[in-house]
Amino acid sequence: MKRITQSDALPADVVQPRYDRSALKPRIAHIGFGAFHRAHQAVYADVLAQDHGSDWGYCEINLIGGERQIADIREQDHLFTVAEMAPGHWNCRVVGVVRQALHAAVDGMEAVLDALCGPDIAIVSITVTEKGYCHQPASGQLDRxxxxxxxxxxxxxxxxxxxxxxxxxxxxxxxxGLAPFSVMSCDNMPENGHVTRNVVLGLARAQDPQLADWIEAKVSFPSTMVDRIVPAVTPETLAKVCELLGGIDDPAAVAGEPFRQWVIEDNFVAGRPAWEKAGAELVADVLPYEEMKLRMLNGSHSFLAYLGYLGGYAHICDCMEDADYATAARALMVKEQAPTLRVSGVDLETYADLLTERYRNNALKHRTWQIAMDGSQKLPQRLLDPIRWHLAHGSRFDHLALGVAAWMRYVGGVDEKGQTIEISDPLRDVIAARVAASAEGGERVHALLSLEAIFGRDLPDNEPFVQAVSNAYNALLSCGAREAVRRLNLRHA
Structure with a gap:
């Protein structure tokens, strides 16, 4: 089948690059050429090039995995398609801002480092998921x-x-004697710029204290908040995109919801694109927005992922067809996550309604198993930090406790029908060892709470927290996820 190239005549309703791609300079090197980056940051750059004459192009880099994605875009003039998945229709945009694509295992680390030393590189951006930072989630520091x-x-x-x-x-x-660049994290972590700074400076200081001093003085680490739901690409997704492209194949295509948002800390040492012209928000402090998204969106996503998977729901939209799950997710957002936030000027009930509407989009098919991945890296910021707020303020956190208990039940590795759960987590072996060494029930809860990298030292010693999670876990064992959610709603009606 014919692959997409610069010379293709595509259907009229497909947005294609009208700008001179040869005029683009590789000013941003991006580490982590995955689906989310293609559907988010790359689209902003494409809008700027298309509508505002921007010459900011990308050098894309994968370090571990993703060899096929790099090979695919090399074979098609560094082009790829982003589809927007609305319930009634899909729209396609061919993105043309990538000028170079490298893989460390294929091209060699020297080629990657040479690209990062290019004179035009002003920003190195990152989407490598939480586990790619080699940090301790509970502390945000480098894991040596x-x-x-x-x-x-x-x-x-x-x-x-x-x-x-x-x-x-x-x-x-x-x-x-080259100028430094800014390092911009686009991953779902609170104060992601601060975490990036911690791990970079921590490693530099262990290697070369003088280099660390230079980085501390010359390099900026802006935080960002990114938001767009981008499910894993499936054969069905690629077949649909091929149809929309008039029968032209694009194995590098991705698809996501129509909504997108980007809030960026305006702190760059070597310049930046005019992202605000493409709809991004440039602010002095991203943290309140990060917390809002991590807790209300990502936190409710994790809540639905674990309870939904245990309850037999394959996708988030399936969960939302269950009135009990939809009610519980919104209550989690409004009653337990919203009070912990510091953001101002945002109607959080309206934001919760928007999230609920987005979750109902049955074109997305966002798998609960996909969202459940890497829970050890996600729990601290999505569920545990809000719980700490409630403990400090003496308020209830029943929904959050059920979410934590559902994670514990999930990583037990066997679902409610006795089927094996495929656990994908960087701490999988450690978690599995705690599970194997503990009896089901309260002993299992205490064994998992002893994972300091996740729960820190404070929560396992906090009796109200331990009791709340234990009660929720016992409810999951005794009546199952769907009934536990229903009973939770009854208690809070």
Whole structure:
């Protein structure tokens, strides 16, 4: 089947690059060429090039995994399609802002580092998921025991981790008299810029204190809040895009909901695109927006993912067809997450209604299993930090406790029908060992609470927290997820 290229004549309703792609400069190097980046940050850059004459192009980099994605866009003039999935129709946009694509395992780490030392590079952006930062989720600090960090401490010139690659690139730029770049995280973590700064400076200081001082003085780490629901690409997705492109194949295509949002801390040392012209918000402090999205959207997503999977629902939209689940998710947002937030000027009930509407989009088919991945990295910011707020204020957190208990039930590895659950988590082996060494019930809860990397030292010693999670866990064991959710709603009616 014919692959998409620059010369293709596509259907008239497909948005195609009308700008001179050769005039684009690779000013942003992006680490993590996954589905979300393609459907989010790359679209903003494409809008700027298309409608505002921007010359900010991308150099795309994958370090671990994703070899096929890099190969695919190389074979099609660095083009890819982004489809918007509305319930009644799909729209397609061919994005043309990528000028270079590299993979460390295919092209070699030297090629990656050379690209990061390009004179036009002003920003290095990142979407590698929470686990890619090699940090301790409970503290936000560098995990020096992480295998990739151990390698990079021993072999700094040939790094393997994302922090290691950034540190080595900055070392080489400093040695060559090149200007530093800004490092911008676009992953779902509170104060993601602060976490990025922690891991980069922590590794640099362990390798070369003078380099660390230079980075601290010269490099900025702006935080961002990103929002767009982008389900994993399926064969059905690619077939639909092929149909919309008039029979032209694009294996690098992605699809997401029509909604997109980007809030960016305006703190860049070497310039930035005019993202505000494409609808982004440039602010002095992103944290209130990050917390709002992480707790109300991502927190309710995790709540629905674990309880939905246990209850036999494959997709978020399936959960929302169950009135009990829809009611509980909105109550979690409004009654337990919203009070913990510091954002101002936002109607949080309206925001909850918007999220509920987005979750009902049955064109998305966002799998509960996909959202349930990497829970050890997600629980602290999505559920546990809000619980700490409620403990400090003496308020109830029954929905949050049920969400934590559902994670514990999920990582037990067997669903309510006795079927094996495929657990995908960087702490999978550690979690599995705690599960195997504990009896089902209260012993299991205490075994999982002893995971300090997730729960810290405070929560396992907090009796109200332990009791609330234990009660919720016992409810899941005794009556199952769907009935536990129904009873939760009755208690809070």
């Amino acid at each position: 025991e992480h295998p990739l960090i151990q390698h990079d401490l021993a072999h700094p010139g040939v790094p393997q981790s994302t922090p290691g690659v950034i540190v080595e690139a900055l070392r080489r730029r400093r040695a060559r």
